[in-house]
Amino acid sequence: MALTGSASPTVTIPRPEHPRPDWQRSRWMNLNGEWDFRFDFDDEGQSERWQNGESSIAGAKINVPFSWVSPLSGIGENRKGIAWYSRNVKYNEIVSGEKLFLHFGAVDYSTIVWVNGQQVGTHTGGYGAFSFDVTNVWKADADNRIVVRAEDQDHAYQTRGKQGYGETRGIWQTVWLETRSPNYIEAARFITKLDGTIEITGTVQASGAADATLSFEFDGGRVRHAAALRLTAGGNSFSVTFQVEGPRHWSPEDPFLYEGTITLKANGSSDSIATYFGIREIGSGRFDGKSYRWITLNGKPVYLSGTLDQAFYPVGHFTAPSDEELQDEIWRLKRLNLNFVRIHIKPEEPRKLYWADKLGILVMEDMPCFWGEPDETARTAYEAEAREILNRDYNHPSIISWVVFNETWGLFTTRDEVRSFLPETQEWVRQTYRWAKSEDPTRLVEDNSPCNWDHVESDLNTWHFYKNGYKILREHVQEVVDKTFPGSDFNYIGGNVQSDAPLMNSECGAVWGIEGSAGDSDLAWQYRYMINELRRHDKMCGFIFTEFHDVVNEYNGYYRIDGSDKDFGYDAFVPGMSVADLHSPDFIVIDAPPCETVKVGQQVEIALLRSSYSDRYHGQSLQLEWELWHDQFGSKVVTAQGSQSIVWGGYGVVALDAVKVNMPALDSVAVFAVALRDGQGKAITRNFITFDVRSGDSNGSYDLEGQWLSVPVHQYSRQEWSYAWHALNDNKINGGSEGFVEYEIKLPAEAVSNPLSNLEIVFEAGAKVILVKDREKSVEKAIDLDFMSGYTPDPELNPSTYYMTDDNKKPSRATVSINGELVDTLNLLDDPADSRGVLSWHYQQRDTKLEEAGSYGYLYKVSVPSRLIPSITRAGGFNLRLEVGDEIPALTGGLALYGRNAGRYPIDLLVRYW
Secondary structure (H helix, E strand, C coil): CEECCCCCCCEECCCCCCCCCCCECCCEEECCEEEEEEECCCCCCCCCCCCCCHHHCCCEEEEECCCCCCHHHCCCCCCCEEEEEEEEECCCCCCCCCEEEEEECCEECEEEEEECCEEEEEEECCCCCEEEECHHHCCCCCCEEEEEEEEECCCCCCCCCCHHHCCCCEECCCEEEEEECCCEEEEEEEEECCCCEEEEEEEEEECCCEEEEEEEEEHHHCEEEEEEEEECCEEEEEEEEEECCCCCECCCCCCCCEEEEEEEEECCEEEEEEEEECECCEEEECCCCCCCCEEEECCEECCEEEEEECCCECCCECCCCCHHHHHHHHHHHHHCCCCEEEECCCCCCHHHHHHHHHHCCEEEEECCCCCCCCCHHHHHHHHHHHHHHHHHHCCCCCEEEEECCECCCCCCEEECCEEECCHHHHHHHHHHHHHHHHHCCCCEEECCECCCCCECCCCCEEEEEECCCHHHHHHHHHHHHHCCCCCCCCCECCCCCCCCCCEEEEEEECHHHCCCCCCCCCCHHHHHHHHHHHCCCCCECEEEECCCECCCCCCCCCECCCCCEECCCHHHCCCCCCHHHHHCCEEEEEECCCEEEEECCCEEEEEEEEEECCCCCCCEEEEEEEEEEEEECCEEEEEEEEEEEEEECCCEEEECCCEEEECCCCCEEEEEEEEEECCCCCEEEEEEEEEEEECCCCCCCCCCCCEEEEECCCCCCEEEEEEEEEECCCCEEEEEEEEEEEEEEECCHHHHHCCCCCEEEEEEEECCCCCHHHHCCCCCCCCCCCHHHCCCCCHHHCCCCCCCCECCCCCEEEEEEECCEEEEEEEECCCCECCCCHHHHHCCCECCECCCCCECCEEEEEECCHHHHHHHHHHCEEEEEEEECCCCHHHCCCEEEECCCCCCCCCCEEEEEC
């Protein structure tokens, strides 16, 4: 869109799209782009009447709608206080009798606005939308000077949310002008029923008494209705009901929107709003005689597979750089097969909610919190802003739940140095919940999304957990499920008890279940068994994983902060499997640890369950296929396989026939993989577990021709590196940057007593990137990850950090020499860590402290040239040297060698001879 004004003839502006596709008039003007800008830390502007003097604010330029702290604003300074904006605008799309409104999507925090030197309004609150009637001060045939004074002092009572990720100050959503008719539609709310009944209530503003017609046209004219109104001057309420024949229900699978217009005609004028609605109902219900409720969408149980979206952008902070970015975010959620997102402590831009409506994602919307104490000032400010937000976002079909408070933030009172969630504050929370419920009975409302077991009254019984370690997590979830029943006081405070409200998790993951946090480390391993455990319980209605993408102090997103992918590695266990398989509404639970140590040949019984929260396959015969396989030095060997036909019917969790398998007869990492398929053979969901199969032979038992010698990787004779250390109980050795490691290999007597034909060295190796903690020997340094204070930590200082495999490869190149002669060059593709590092995960010494978790390498086989074998035989051994040089800096990426209890392959350094 091009913007015309007196200061600049034609310029391209940021965020040119209409900010409210759910409430859009045709005549409007986007005021984003370059404005004059000036800080006013001494609060001199009003006394010096900057609103009147055009030169007073001239100087710096700011790019609206981006916060003055964000890089995209062109200012990029995190300075609290007062700032002024101004610009000249020419807009003549208005005729006599019509009205002109100046809109602000959001300004943080207190705002005063002048037009042509006349104050047109004020607003307080950082997240709500507001507008002012500027008709009487606007000059249709000349420039008009708009001046905005924004003040953000970080008061304790302000609704701030998680602005510690990157402050949001001043204007941070679109500013626009809008022409309205003398009689216009001020607001409308849609309430939809599954039978197609549509109730619309709202307000019309009239310039005087008049007969009017309010007409509705949606779905290309297939839905029409008109109502006669008798208007009086001022506000006029209306309520209209009509029927949609053959209604098409909105859902994530079919996000159908009835798009159209509402038009008011009165006294020869016409006001038309482009808008839309989706027909859907959210609620809860009991099924099959159960004593607990499930969440329902359109009358059917739905399992909410969701994630926490902090909605933060490195260059725009709370403002997305473009509408395309907002659309892509919803696509990235759906790509993961998620059906649900919790937009966290930040009422989102209406454009993002539009894309959730359009593309189909269920939304839990949080109200923003304040960080001070719940005094009268804070309560009053919060209530006003909550009302604005609920009114603005009411019509989005994607929103299914409101969360009024989170983790008791802003609800504690300190008296005599003791911090408490006081009974009177609990009652305020109850009243706020009831207010939201009365204001919007069509959605689920949660009083407080708790991490302190302190619900008061709620439509959802949720809790947060951050746990690492299979046993720890399993026992925790089981305890919560066992203590959830009507009348239980578990997870409630102040004598309040549970109703039969649905149970679901509203934050989970491993990030804060590790001492000092999990840093930037693999999440794939814990994620699979966590989801598996949550799906094991019939009472559980869903989860919210922390989080959608990385933020400044949390690196546990499905995606990096720039939206790039992380590699979970699941397809290495089950062909075609991705994280999306874990989010299938129809799921196979493997009721077993992620990895178990077993003996060769041992028989193991594996319990399976089906978890169904969709009727898509009910009544159909599905095929459950399974196999037990292991990797044999680069080749897949299937030792057992089978299938069972399942008539898929009914919601909830039901046990299936267990599977008995005999483990391989060799040292191996065995994989038990399952796939559920429909009648056409298409995979519905996949899952797996692993086993560390051990022979007890210190030399290892493998299916190899000839004989071999196992050399523990830490038993080298000499090494020299820029940085060097051992990990995983000496089962992994690391050399950073350039250097070498040498082994003096002594062959067994039987190996040299007869002539050798072949000699091969087999090992697992990868690159080894040097982190700051490695360079500074700071592995024990605890760092404060208090993002609320605005601290931005370096993840490489965190003792748990070991970068999860992603698009950013960290290669290295190593040479292999025998007795000083070069025999091979290894291209070490990366220094990866994900679910494929089974042994590095399985042999973690502590669940609450990570050590190079999930790290693994690649399998290498180096053949010793035959010309060297005679001298090796005569000497009874040889010198093995692996070296990383500095000739190519981009490939001077170090070396990691993995032993029997680390990495991906259950081997030490094998010297094979025959």
